[in-house]
Amino acid sequence: MEPLRGADPAGIGGYRLLRRLGAGGMGVVYLARSTGGSLAALKVIRAGHADDPGFRARFRREVETAGRVVNPWVVPLLDADPDASSPWLATAFVPGPSLAEAVEECGPLPYATVRVLGARLAEALDAVHGAGLVHRDVKPGNVLLAVDGPRMIDFGIARMPEDTALTASGMVVGSPGFLSPEQARGRGREIGPASDVFSLGCLLAYAVTGERPFGPGSAAESLVRTVHDEPDLDGVPEPLLPLLRGCLAKEAGARPGVAEIRRALDGAGPRGEAGEEGAGPRGEAWLPEALTRLIARRSAAVLALPDVSATEVPATGDGAGEVTAGGGSPGGATAAGSGGSPTRRRFLVLGSAAGVLAAAGSAAWWTTGRPDGTADRGGSGALPRLTLAVQADLSGSGRATGRAQENGVRLAVDRLNSLTGRGFELALQVHDDRGGASRAQEIARQLAADGRVRAVLGPSTDACAKATLALYQAALLPMVSVSVGLDDVSAATYPVYAATRPNETTLAAPLVAYLVHTAEARRTVLVDDAAEGDFSWHVCSGVAEALGPRRTVIRRTLAADADTDGAFRALAESVTGAGADALVFGGGYARAARLARALRAAGFSGARLATERVCDARFLSSAGDAADGWLFATAYLDPARVTAAKSFVTAYRARFGTAPPPYAAEAYDATLFVARALTSLGADRAERGAVVGRLRETDYRGITKRLHYTTSSTRYTLDAMYLFRASGNAFRFLGQYQDVTGTAAAGSTAAP
Incomplete structure (x- = not known):
């Protein structure tokens, strides 16, 4: 299990979200608790996919098919709303590992265990086929192991054999390595129950040997071997060989039926009869001890999670900063994003405008602002005043980012000052360094000498941050950066520096994940733009190192003074001439636009990737149609596409008349992060040095991210x-890169 992230909602459809279980290209799976206290695995489709009628139709069908299959070895569907703005479904939660996890962690399973596994899965498939369906994705990741037997999950691509409306002929759907030959060929009309039998044979061979019967390698290699080669069954116990050879027959008609498989496995083995010791009857121990211990540990972790009532708070009347947790049941709240009217009880999103009250399960952390622990309720006497300062480029070339941060901080300060129960009043100073180092130093000296200032939000540019860091360190004045991620800054030398975004060179990670897991690029050209200095070199070097020897990497350098169409045309022609299927550009938006036009003219159609330095409206206007399809790694999100930021987006639009630009929401979070540290100290003890130390102890979950000290650097997020x-002349937010590329850690259920 993983903690919830800042962008995750607090609840959906009457379920309180507790942890993340996994994520994939279509959405996220959460561990959730119903209002009745039972646990569920709740899968939510990403808003971007939900906008696609094809994806929504597939999800609606998944709900319908899952509800038609009733069997002890199939995880039951509990609830669903396929028509919500972010469609979701909830199934029973199984606190055991997937078969894939079990084999990876504990090695191949014993023969007796595999017999039980196969018999129970055959029984599950019998129920699937009896409902007139074909599962079509029987694989180790879709089988969970529980103490009383396995459970089959994920009917995302299940369908009736005659249903071809949502799966075109020639399309390969499923997981290579566990597909039947007819699936590998894309012959949709030939895919029937026998296809699931072939996949079950692959799964059982993998379970008992730890190896895929058609070998490792790329998806394409696996599909070819599935169609043309015989399976490698070395290591399969002799009693299983005849059955697995039958399951893995190339012709569907030569494979046994699931009822025959079940009879063969229930009646085989050293003890002979189902129900005897070792044969794995229902309720008996059937797993090796190591896996039983693993399930016990996971079950204990789940039992330690808080009850729903411990994380609920009453509605505040005006609803500011709240996101409802949904529920169609009487007395419940409205499902997030599904419409309907709010009711008496709501969940506060951790880190949203009013949600700071609920951060980390402490519903009244403001009360710690007074020495006696009581809250000031607006009675007699003025509250102590603590001052924060914004230092940013508000009128220079980086003014768009600077203004966004200023606005985000203003919203956070205003909201905090509107809350009752706070222990102090926040005052705000705003300083424009115009993006110049000398001006930035002048401001830093001024703020360092002003004893009222407890922390600085900014600067907003790398150059100004570098110019002022030593000055703030000498004054022990916390410097909390939003859009800056300086590399090679020692936490021991500069403890005042709190970077609330990853450093810039780590932007190589999303690029690599996309190249490897989504684009499946084999030959990548890295263009180091010398005009961007060390940044471009570091990004390109990081990508090259991560791709390693298994993929071809070709490096090109774009000279800093390259300023002719011929230079960009020559670069584009070298990319196509190298036979590349992907390109990574390390430069800025202006030169990226020229390269985009040259690549289009050269006929390059591969993946084109860059960083947030290119994700600029000026790139779109300059590149025109050639911008379409470019992908960008950023350290900021689009709050308009994040449920937890709904109240922030509404407030921003109301006050500033526009959607929040990049880094506005991140600045809002950084301000609340600092405010939480101030509050935990109390106004009387919130001196600069104490704030520096308390920031390292503060764990804050905001609307954009979780902020907590990483212990190894100045980073507070990784x-x-x-x-x-x-x-279409716009930037479309895809999501957290691990989720988009399917590289997020797997949990105890399959990702959607």
Whole structure:
């Protein structure tokens, strides 16, 4: 299980979300608790996919098919809303590992265990086929192991054999390595129950040997071997060989039926009869001890999670900062994003405008602002005043980012000052360094000498941050950066520096994940733009190192003074001439636009990737149609596409008349992060040095990310990196890069 992230909702459809279980290209799976206290695995489709009628139709069908299959070895569907703005479904939660996890962690399973596994899965498939369906994705990741037997999950691509409306002929759907030959060929009309039998044979061979019967390698290699080669069954116990050879027959008609498989496995083995010791009857121990211990540990972790009532708070009347947790049941709240009217009880999203009250399960952390622990309720006497300062480029070339941060901080300060129960009043100073180092130093000296200032939000540019860091360190004045991620800054030398975004060179990670897991690029050209200095070199070097020897990497350098169409045309022609299927550009938006036009003219159609330095409206206007399809790694998200930021987006639009630009929401979070540290100290003890130390102890979950000290650097976040795509003269937010590329850690259920 993983903690919830800042962008995750607090609840959906009457279920309180507790942890993340997994994520994939279509959505996220959460561990959730119903209002009645039972646990569920709740799968939510990403908003971007939900906008696609094809995806929504597939999800609606998944709900319908899952509800038609009733069997002890199939995880039951509990609830669903396929028509919500973010469709979701909830199934029973199984606190055991997937078969894939079990084999990876504990090695191949014993023969007796595999017999039980196969018999129970055959029984599950019998129920699937009896409902007139074909599962079509029987694989180790879709089988969970429980103490009383396995459970089959994920009917995302299950369908009736005659249903071809949602799966075109020639399309390969499923997981290579566990597909039947007819699936590998894309012959949709030939895919029937016998296809599931072939996949079950692959799964059982993998379970008992730890190896896929058609070998490792790329998806394409696996599909070819599935169609043309015989399976490698070395290591399969002799009693299983005849059955697995039958399951893995190339012709569907030569394979046994699931009822025959079940009879063969229930009646085989050293003890002979189902129900005897070792044969794995229902309720008996059937797993090796190591897996039983693993399930016990996971069950204990789940039992330790808080009850729903411990994380609920009453509605505040005006609803500011709240996101409802949904529920169609009487007395419940409205499902997030599904419409309907709010009711008496709501969940506060951790880190949203009013949600700071609920951060980390402490519903009244403001009360710690007074020495006696009581809250000031607006009675007699003025509250102590603590001052924060914004230092940013508000009128220079980086003014768009600077203004966004200023606005985000203003919203956070105003909201905090409107809350009752706070222990102090926040005052705000705003300083424009115009993006110049000398001006930035002048401001830093001024703020360092002003004893009222407890922390600085900013600067907003790398150059100004570098110019002022030593000055703030000498004054022990916390410098909390939003859009800056300086590399090679020692936490021991500069403890005042709190970077609330990853450093810039780590933007190589989303690029690599997309190249490897989504684009499946084999030959990548890396263009180091010398005009961007060390940044471009570091990004390109990081990508090259991560891709390693298994993929071809070709490096090109774009000279800093390259300023002719001929130079960009020559670069584009070298990319196509190298036979590349992907390109990574390390430069800025202006030169990226020229390269985009040259690549289109050269006929390059591969993946084109860059960083947030290109994710700029000026790139779109300059590149024109050639911008379409470019992908960008950023350290900021689009709050308009994040449920937890709904109240922030509404407030921003109301006050500033526009959607929040990049880094506005991140600045809002950084302000609340600092405010939480101030509050935990109390106004009387919130001196600069104490704030520096308390920031390292503060764990804050905001609307954009979780902020907590990483212990190894000045970073307070490591994985807050996202992907955008240029499409139709706009930037479309795809999501957290691990989720988009399917590289998020797997949990105890399959990702959607």
